[in-house]
Amino acid sequence: MKQTFHPALRPLTVAVLLAQTFGVSAADDLYISEYIEGSSNNKALEIANTTGADIDLAAYEVQYFFNGSLTAGTTLNLTGTVPAGEVYVVASSAANDTILGQADFTSGSSFYNGDDAITLLNGGVVVDSIGQIGTDPGSQWGDSNNGTQNQTLRRKSNVTAGDTNADDAFDPSLEWDAFPQDTFDGLGSLDGANPGDGDGDDGDTGGVAAGQCGETATFIHVVQGSGNSSPLVDSAVIVEGLVTAVREDGFFIQEEVADEDGDPATSEGLFIVSAEAPVVGNIARVAGSVGEFFGRTQLADVSDIVDCAVTAEASSTLISLPLQAGADLESLEGMQVRVADLKISDVNDLWRFGEVGLSNEIKRQPTDVYAPGTSEYEALVAANAENQVYLEDTSAASFPPELSFYTQFSYSNTIRIGDIVSAAGPLNFSFGKYKINPTEPVVVIGTREALPELQSGNLTIASFNVLNYFNGEVQADGTVSFDYSANRGASSPEAFELQQARIVDAIRKLDADVIGLMEIENDGYDQSSAIQSLVDAVNADIPEAEQFAFVATADGGLLGTDAIAVGLLYRPAVVTPDGIAKEVPMPIQTLENGNLVQMRTALLQSFSHVDTEERFAVAVNHFKSKGSQCLEDGASPTLIDTAQGSCNALRVSAAITLGEAMTSADLPERLMILGDLNAYSAEDPIAILTEYDPAERGYTIKTAMNTAADGGASVEVTETFGYTNVAEQFDPNGFSYWFFGSGQVGSLDHILVNDAMLDDIVDATHWNINAPEPYQLQYDQALRFYPDSEGYSFTEVGPYRSSDHDPFLVSLNLEAAAPATPVGDFNKDGRITGKDLAALIGQLYRKVTDTNAQFDLTGDGRITLKDFFAFLRLLR
Secondary structure, three states: OOEEEOOOOOOOOHHHHHHHHHOOOOOOOOEEEEEEEOOOOOEEEEEEOOOOOOEEHHHEEEEEEHHHOOOOOEEEEOOOEEOOOOEEEEEEOOOOHHHHOOOOEEEOOOOOOOOOEEEEEEOOEEEEEEOOOOOOOOOOOEOOOOEOOOOEEEEOOOOOOOOOOOOOOOOHHHOEEEEOOOOOOOOOOOHHHOOOOOOOOOOOOOOOOOOOOOOOOOOHHHHHOOOOOOOOOOOEEEEEEEEEEEEOOEEEEEOOHHHOOOOOOOOOEEEEEOOOOOOOOEEEEEEEEEEEEOOEEEEEEEEEEEEEEEEOOOOOEEOOOOOOOOOOOHHHOOOEEEEEEEEEEEOOOOOOOOEEEEEOOOOEOHHHOOOOOOHHHHHHHHHHOOOOEEEEOOOOOOOOOOOOOOOOOOOOOOOOOOOEEEEEEEEEEEOOEEEEOOOOOOEEEOOOOOOOOOOOOOEEEEEEEEEEEOOOEEOOOOOEEOOOOOOOOOOOHHHHHHHHHHHHHHHHHHOOOEEEEEEEEOOOOOOOOHHHHHHHHHHOOOOHHHOOEEOOOOOOOOOOOOOEEEEEEEOOOOEEEOOOOEEEOOOOEEOOOOOEEOOOOEEEEEEEEOOOOOEEEEEEEEOOOOOOOOHHHHOOOOHHHHOOOOOHHHHHHHHHHHHHHHHHOOOOOEEEEEEEOOOOOOOHHHHHHOOOOHHHHOOOEEOOOOOOHHHHOOOEEOOOOOOEEHHHHHOOOOOOEEEOOOOEEEOOEEEEEOHHHHOOEEEEEEOOOOOOOOHHHOHHHHHHHOOHHHOOOOOOOOOOOOOOOOOEEEEEOOOOOOOOOOOOOOOOOOOOOHHHHHHHHOOOOOOOOOOOHHHOOOOOOOOOHHHHHHHHHHOO
């Protein structure tokens, strides 16, 4: 019995037809395809990729120029990747749910109004613009019929490139179609950017029938060929094989084992673009046209499918990583494959496109282990781009309602970086990636740790970035609002409640005695402050001996001028502050336009350990981020600069400032530097605080230009401060951060100690509760996009995804100094008695040596009656 679908299998979905038949028009770079200037904070930009290749956003940024300014008031450093033929939406974090549901990037920074200019930059070069920099047009460019105020603008369908001149006059009517205010229905799709008439014509093969099962057909390996593209492109063919899997946009078919050609260079599998599919496991015949869709060989324009209703066997190939040198997966495209015990290395697009990256190892940030520019660095950069295969949801949808290969996904049952995975299914090739379409749920071995694994001592110290912990602003009527300009954190009481509950859970389970905090709201230390709010929440319902207090500034005022600050919690039952806290202001850089680049002030506090009375000092820091823009970044940066992210030189200057402050301050012998230094372990700022050899490194590290130091000059630095990076000795494979967009891990959060404190360290560890976790679990994402009412369970409370950085802990064992032996207590029994006198008499007139030098009480190099009489005076 056979089942026949013909002719042309209408209706194919319009989206599939447009993408497969017409492709995407080739632009040279990204451009802005939609502009929304809506009511309240409903502001968004849609950025289109019609280049025909995936684009990494690491070098891209969006800038807003307010009220005719020549200087950007807001700079957004974009992250992630824009797949070919897709769009990327940048939105205000305070926009409504419709906009945020399409957003790929949100920010609480100030967004534009109708009279503000906008630029999209690639590597500092403008690739598109709206408005005119340096010009204030009044209320808007254009008018009420087509203008930048209170309207939605969409790029005209014939415009597929950006306006790269941001300094010329701007008339929106030339390239933009206008829609009423708060029109959001086109956001998140290419709209007019894809060519084609949209009439649904599938360009079929003229109604060619697939014929009878078992008749002559073109072998699939002939269609695939031995190269990267088919030798039969645009040819009409009939293929016959086993249907191995179905996707929403088509199905996979594979040659029967008996018909394989045995050539390892040719694939026996093929993807069929079709809205209908035969039964999985049956032999089928398909008539269609061979094509290449962004590198995937496929059969489209299908005119007939025959389900032969008989079964057969097709081979399955084990993919082992790493691949052999020079090998790739092209020869397995479309075929059934399987992987065993690979590690999850990439969750960039876990929910955006239902994709998970797998490799034989977690990918490490190259500058976390090697100095930039070294041969080892270059080798790791190359290795990180290799040996990856992905799992792919079969729905072909953005934000799929569930993951087809892991339907049980939830907050308590997640998949994350480092988990071990085994899976099987046909191998798709899409947007530059090889992707397994699992035919059954994958097997995942989780790697979560319920508690930090740390050998105990009598003191534990931790560093913890709490991801913009803002507790709201008290209003005149006593209510708390989260709608204020300085707020970078939770936008509602519900979001704050979830954020705080997770941070509290993490802090309690850290069980540290001193905790350095980063990214806590800089609003002082009174009863309504963020740090007081956090301490109150942590202390609720726990024994007094486990409760925390916090260190305040000497005058109780703000710590620096940034909206966020560092903080320091401690357990009074374990340590007590020794003296007042010291503030260490960080270097400020002046840009060419006169604007200032600043960073957070460091907090330095000495403590006394209650049990041993031993003293130590802790400096908590949060250096300038890699996503900022500093003077050196626009001055022809080299690989040494770009490999370490923006503002590297300013972080070097910060490291020097901190090191000198620690050296000059009146501090105990034991010293510790901790915090988010925004520098990976092998980068320049860490090298300055520890040690480095310019000859081995390949260059001499330099400070930032235009600061108050060295007359504003950039100077070479060869003197270092000699601290030890604790992680290198105790947790060398650990990490604190997973960079979204790169798929690589590294440590931005560090604990550095001097030799006096190093001797007391028992153990140290990164507690990976945040960095490996999918960001969709984060408090703001979970509530905004993935409510439980839609079937997800992302809003549970636990320590996981309480932040985006992992805590780093160090355990120490401090020992009380032995009491000094009194002069004259020769037998060291704690008393001066006749026994000691007898011992002295026994040494009279003997030669002074290292073993009897204590009897020379007068220090004249002899043991005589003078020493006898000196001893008698000790008895008085």
